[in-house]
Amino acid sequence: MISLNWYLVVSALLFCIGLIGVLVKRNVIMVFLCLELMLNAANLSLVAFSDYLGNIQGQIFTIFNITVAAAEAVVGLAIIISLYRNRAMTNVDDFNLLKW
Amino acid sequence: MIHLFFLMFSLIAVIASWRVVAAKHIIHAVLWLVVTFFSTACLFVMLGAEFLAAIQILVYAGAIIILYVFAIMLVNVKDLDIKAHFHKHRRLAKLLGLVIFAELGLVFLQRFTFLQAKGPLAVQQAEWGGNSEVIGRLLYTDYILPFELASIILLVAIIGAVVLAITQEKRA
């Protein structure tokens, strides 16, 4: 029997790897990929709690989490594409102007 | 046996997610992300969330990753700056990540030790059928408002992406 702690530790590890990626990467698409990693880690801990507390709410929350992640990916990548079209760059440092 | 599988899937997830961050090429990062999502789906199955495991593979590993691959193909890969793809402060970032992981790990190892798996959820599922039935019963009765809001979020996403992708194209 695996205790809840180990699921949470795995989730924390995934979350921190994603966090390091978000902080370290320069490419916007890579930053987005690492954000997906962090969301995934949060989903894992929600599902683990849902199982160990005997409460289905965590899983329902995860469904909405996935929905929001999908919407975020759609809009975020559209923003990246239109930024790329205007400035031909995909590095985070290059997007330092909000008006153009 | 169950420990072995837990160890295997969580190791695959962690190593693959590390490869996502350390990948030299962005396409490799995307493929490693698919591996991470698959092993997380396996962990979901072990936690009794079969519906979410299927959704994880269908929506995350299927649709969202496809969207990322499209976005990568839309930008010129030569502009993606493969060599200089790290910030200058990467040591600090790694240190910060380690510190946060140490904090989270300490909390997670000390707390929640009293919880035992498979309480009322297993009973509820036995009465109502499988995992998907339980989710369906609650999602469409207790969670009407979030459910309808989800459709609004998707609508906003569609409209936003059409505006960004189409009208920009017309102007260009």
Add this chain to the structure above:
Amino acid sequence: MLLSGLSSYIPVLVFMAISGAIGFLMLLIGRLWRPSHPYKEKLSPYECGIEPEGDAWERVIPRYYVYAMLFLAFDVEALFLFPWAIVFDKIGWFAFIEMVLFIIVLLIGLVYAWAKGALDWRY
């Protein structure tokens, strides 16, 4: 519960193990057996016998992105339709009206994309 619940996944595991082993063995045996005489023509990417032209990393036009985006939105809709379809006979017409509202809201998005011309294929 844990054992009885998870032991039903043993066939899936056996299936995964066998299919993985077959793929691995085919590659391994092929690697051991095949003659290896690579030369430049053979290593070049195959384009139906025509000389390969340009880079493999061509940019595709952004038109594709709109289709992928709409696919994702309706994929998430299917996520919500599936548990609804399972429990539909137990929770009654209220859930039906809910789902109709949900689909109508998403259809507004589809109509918008259509009206904006996101679905016609121009070059």
